Amino acid sequence: LPELVTLITDFGLKDSYVGAMKGVLKTLAPDLEVIDISHEIPSQDVAAAAWVLNGAYPYFPDHTVHVVVVDPGVGTDRKGVAVDTNQGSFIGPDNGVFSGILSTHKGAKIVALENPKLMREKVSSTFHGRDIFAPAAAHLCLGTPLGDFGEGVADPVILEMWEVEEGQNELVGHVVHVDRFGNSLTNLSRDMLVKEGKELSQIRTGDHRFSSIRKTYGDTPSGEAAVLLGSNDMLEIAVTGGDASSRLGIKRGDKVLVRWE
Amino acid sequence: LPELVTLITDFGLKDSYVGAMKGVLKTLAPDLEVIDISHEIPSQDVAAAAWVLNGAYPYFPDHTVHVVVVDPGVGTDRKGVAVDTNQGSFIGPDNGVFSGILSTHKGAKIVALENPKLMREKVSSTFHGRDIFAPAAAHLCLGTPLGDFGEGVADPVILEMWEVEEGQNELVGHVVHVDRFGNSLTNLSRDMLVKEGKELSQIRTGDHRFSSIRKTYGDTPSGEAAVLLGSNDMLEIAVTGGDASSRLGIKRGDKVLVRWE
Amino acid sequence: LPELVTLITDFGLKDSYVGAMKGVLKTLAPDLEVIDISHEIPSQDVAAAAWVLNGAYPYFPDHTVHVVVVDPGVGTDRKGVAVDTNQGSFIGPDNGVFSGILSTHKGAKIVALENPKLMREKVSSTFHGRDIFAPAAAHLCLGTPLGDFGEGVADPVILEMWEVEEGQNELVGHVVHVDRFGNSLTNLSRDMLVKEGKELSQIRTGDHRFSSIRKTYGDTPSGEAAVLLGSNDMLEIAVTGGDASSRLGIKRGDKVLVRWE
Numbered sequence: 001l002p003e004l005v006t007l008i009t010d011f012g013l014k015d016s017y018v019g020a021m022k023g024v025l026k027t028l029a030p031d032l033e034v035i036d037i038s039h040e041i042p043s044q045d046v047a048a049a050a051w052v053l054n055g056a057y058p059y060f061p062d063h064t065v066h067v068v069v070v071d072p073g074v075g076t077d078r079k080g081v082a083v084d085t086n087q088g089s090f091i092g093p094d095n096g097v098f099s100g101i102l103s104t105h106k107g108a109k110i111v112a113l114e115n116p117k118l119m120r121e122k123v124s125s126t127f128h129g130r131d132i133f134a135p136a137a138a139h140l141c142l143g144t145p146l147g148d149f150g151e152g153v154a155d156p157v158i159l160e161m162w163e164v165e166e167g168q169n170e171l172v173g174h175v176v177h178v179d180r181f182g183n184s185l186t187n188l189s190r191d192m193l194v195k196e197g198k199e200l201s202q203i204r205t206g207d208h209r210f211s212s213i214r215k216t217y218g219d220t221p222s223g224e225a226a227v228l229l230g231s232n233d234m235l236e237i238a239v240t241g242g243d244a245s246s247r248l249g250i251k252r253g254d255k256v257l258v259r260w261e
Numbered sequence: 262l263p264e265l266v267t268l269i270t271d272f273g274l275k276d277s278y279v280g281a282m283k284g285v286l287k288t289l290a291p292d293l294e295v296i297d298i299s300h301e302i303p304s305q306d307v308a309a310a311a312w313v314l315n316g317a318y319p320y321f322p323d324h325t326v327h328v329v330v331v332d333p334g335v336g337t338d339r340k341g342v343a344v345d346t347n348q349g350s351f352i353g354p355d356n357g358v359f360s361g362i363l364s365t366h367k368g369a370k371i372v373a374l375e376n377p378k379l380m381r382e383k384v385s386s387t388f389h390g391r392d393i394f395a396p397a398a399a400h401l402c403l404g405t406p407l408g409d410f411g412e413g414v415a416d417p418v419i420l421e422m423w424e425v426e427e428g429q430n431e432l433v434g435h436v437v438h439v440d441r442f443g444n445s446l447t448n449l450s451r452d453m454l455v456k457e458g459k460e461l462s463q464i465r466t467g468d469h470r471f472s473s474i475r476k477t478y479g480d481t482p483s484g485e486a487a488v489l490l491g492s493n494d495m496l497e498i499a500v501t502g503g504d505a506s507s508r509l510g511i512k513r514g515d516k517v518l519v520r521w522e
Numbered sequence: 523l524p525e526l527v528t529l530i531t532d533f534g535l536k537d538s539y540v541g542a543m544k545g546v547l548k549t550l551a552p553d554l555e556v557i558d559i560s561h562e563i564p565s566q567d568v569a570a571a572a573w574v575l576n577g578a579y580p581y582f583p584d585h586t587v588h589v590v591v592v593d594p595g596v597g598t599d600r601k602g603v604a605v606d607t608n609q610g611s612f613i614g615p616d617n618g619v620f621s622g623i624l625s626t627h628k629g630a631k632i633v634a635l636e637n638p639k640l641m642r643e644k645v646s647s648t649f650h651g652r653d654i655f656a657p658a659a660a661h662l663c664l665g666t667p668l669g670d671f672g673e674g675v676a677d678p679v680i681l682e683m684w685e686v687e688e689g690q691n692e693l694v695g696h697v698v699h700v701d702r703f704g705n706s707l708t709n710l711s712r713d714m715l716v717k718e719g720k721e722l723s724q725i726r727t728g729d730h731r732f733s734s735i736r737k738t739y740g741d742t743p744s745g746e747a748a749v750l751l752g753s754n755d756m757l758e759i760a761v762t763g764g765d766a767s768s769r770l771g772i773k774r775g776d777k778v779l780v781r782w783e
Contacts, residue, residue, distance in 0.1 A: 004548060006541065006544075008541075012301070013297075013299050013300065013301045014299060014301045014302070014303075014313075014441075015299070015313060015316070015440070015441075016298065016299070016312070016313045016314070016315070016316025016317040017316070018298070018299075019267065019269075019296075019298035019299065019313070019316070019317030019320075020316060020317050020320045021320075022267075022296050022298070022317075022320075022321075023317060023318070023319075023320030023321035023322075023325075024320050026265060026296070026321060026322055026325075027320065027321060027322050030322065033294075033555075034296065035541075035544050035548070035556065036297070036535075036558070037538065037540070037541035037544070038535050038536060038537070038538070038540075038541065039535065040534070040535045040536045041536070042536075051538070052536075052537060052538045052541070053538070054538070055537070055538025055539070055541070055542060056538040056541030056542050056544075056545060057545070058545075059541075059542045059543075059544075059545030059546050059549065059652065060544075060545035060548060060549060061545075061548055061549050061552065064545075064548075124491075124492035125492075126491070126492045127492040130320065130492070131492075179537070180536075180537075230646075230648070231646040231648045231649035231652070231653075273562070274558075274560050274561065274562045275560060275562045275563070275564075275574075275702075276560070276574060276577070276701070276702075277559065277560070277573070277574045277575070277576070277577025277578040278577070279559070279560075280528065280530075280557075280559035280560065280574070280577070280578030280581075281577060281578050281581045282581075283528075283557050283559070283578075283581075283582075284578060284579070284580075284581030284582035284583075284586075285581050287526060287557070287582060287583055287586075288581065288582060288583050291583065294555075295557065297558070385752075385753040387752070387753045388753040391581065391753070
């Protein structure tokens with residue numbers, strides 16, 4: 001049974017919202033352990049939440065439940081979902097926060113959170129973190145099967161920037177995050193960049209072209225732009241000792257093209 | 262026995278203060294679990310601490326110990342107190358941080374923290390969070406009865422803004438919090454707003470008058486002011502898609518009058 | 523066996539870095555408990571990390587493992603180290619973050635983190651917190667003896683500002699931290715300030731001279747500078763109700779001289 005529940009929200013830590021969620025979790029399932037990942041996601045920034053989740057979940061035990069509450073559509077008819085993969089379970093709104101997980105785990109089981117018995121008795125229209133998502137995580141920890149929460153969801157929301165188009169000699173991904181140093185991180189992983197029997201010939205974003213992937217930052221003269229594999233094994237565009245995003249005019253959502261020959 | 266200890270402070274997270282308190286807690290009572298609610302209460306803002314505590318404690322298990330350290334009077338003769346209710350125990354300075362708890366739980370047992378055996382051996386004049394409050398919380402978790410801490414406290418400090426005056430056809434509460442969206446939240450709960458056999462006729466704050474309580478934000482045209490019940494079931498004054506506090510000139514501490522006929 | 527792991531980093535809480543470290547810890551050693559001390563150390567400020575660690579570790583159980591990741595030299599040939607004392611174990615880069623611990627615990631055992639079997643399989647050049655330090659802390663919790671990590675380290679890095687020169691009638695320490703109120707805190711502890719059979723005659727920093735140590739802030743007229751023992755029992759220079767650092771022109775690293783006669 002899962003016993004670890006992580007939290008990613010945009011609630012900040014000045015208010016009682018995070019505390020209320022932790023209280024609900026510990027009341028329903030006293031043995032679970034709550035772990036804060038981040039409560040400083042920029043307000044309503046679904047793509048930022050997807051990025052942070054993606055950088056953290058692979059390092060947790062497979063039985064962890066990750067709860068993500070960045071939820072600009074709370075109170076509308078957007079669904080709440082539970083996602084089950086072999087690298088953890090995920091609870092949150094169906095608005096793209098799970099884009100990374102769903103592109104990696106194509107066969108994940110996804111259900112809508114529809115069963116009122118697995119929610120707080122009174123559900124507010126503004127705080128599903130406390131009333132629906134925290135209870136769902138607690139019930140997963142208590143052993144409630146996924147099917148009890150609701151119907152399967154066939155077409156969950158995936159942000160366009162998390163899509164990867166694969167051609168025969170080509171791959172198109174996107175910049176999914178610009179970090180505080182201005183490094184532009186993509187959704188293209190090390191594995192995707194190896195094509196047996198073929199040689200990488202070009203990486204391009206906007207007007208910027210690169211002919212190879214550098215091994216480390218140390219290989220690059222200061223001030224020069226380069227592509228390399230970051231600490232997550234994802235392709236990134238960086239300027240040694242500088243700000244690649246502003247220097248090269250790269251922003252989140254930009255396409256990144258990889259070509260082989 | 263309690264096993265959960267939550268923390269609300271204005272210490273921020275740049276310093277060692279929160280760490281020192283956690284260390285004292287885990288040294289005295291290794292089995293307790295520490296849960297952060299907030300360390301970002303604005304410096305010395307007792308009313309903000311009272312508000313955050315009020316939004317979090319009802320969701321925790323009844324055996325939780327909540328420690329609140331927002332303590333501008335540390336080192337003066339203000340008392341430290343332990344409060345026992347059927348919805349948790351509370352440890353902190355007697356300066357109004359427990360206003361919400363004490364208005365809700367009229368019969369709560371309150372004692373002063375006076376017993377030096379239940380403090381750190383050397384008590385500083387500037388850091389009672391570490392030297393008095395964290396040890397008191399740990400000792401509660403270890404089973405020390407409330408009476409061992411000190412004498413009963415008959416008239417604990419309650420902030421004026423947390424008082425509710427009840428007349429026969431009238432109720433006067435206050436705005437106790439303005440959130441980051443400018444919504445003005447009061448200390449008037451859903452229960453207080455129902456008077457059997459009578460009909461609500463007016464809600465008034467300053468020059469602003471409302472004749473009914475809206476069901477949801479969705480019922481209100483954008484830009485219009487309304488009163489409704491927030492996610493905590495407390496009356497709030499909001500402007501759909503706007504900032505009620507600055508638009509209507511409402512601030513923390515303002516009176517809110519409810520009238521029936 | 524240790525079961526508590528504390529974290530001090532400069533990662534902030536907007537990114538996935540802290541989450542990734544927690545995931546690695548809980549994957550390797552599911553029974554350990556992670557406690558956040560601070561993730562808001564100013565970026566790459568080794569001296570600030572040393573100060574925060576020093577204010578927190580003495581209050582934790584002796585079997586705690588403290589992990590500090592403020593690591594401007596990551597990817598260079600600076601060592602990673604594990605330090606063992608009778609007041610806890612410490613894991614982090616050998617760059618001065620352990621200055622306070624090492625000046626207090628002269629006989630501490632220190633080893634380099636060199637054993638690849640006790641790291642993540644693939645070690646990035648930019649994120650040793652996740653790939654080396656978190657695994658090392660987990661392995662300490664699992665009972666791995668210190669000697670298994672690597673060779674002894676004879677001359678660990680100690681920041682100059684943490685050194686104390688002792689003469690026969692003289693002592694020279696430094697300001698190691700300026701807090702948010704402008705109080706200037708030194709590395710001179712209460713014990714160092716007592717010399718049997720001698721009387722303290724002067725404390726000096728820059729041009730400022732003090733002839734005695736005040737008991738409390740309350741003893742000092744408002745606006746006047748004074749030296750006193752702070753809540754950590756360390757000598758500090760303060761201006762009652764004012765900012766000693768800017769008023770007296772004191773900054774981190776400044777020498778503080780104590781003289782007896």
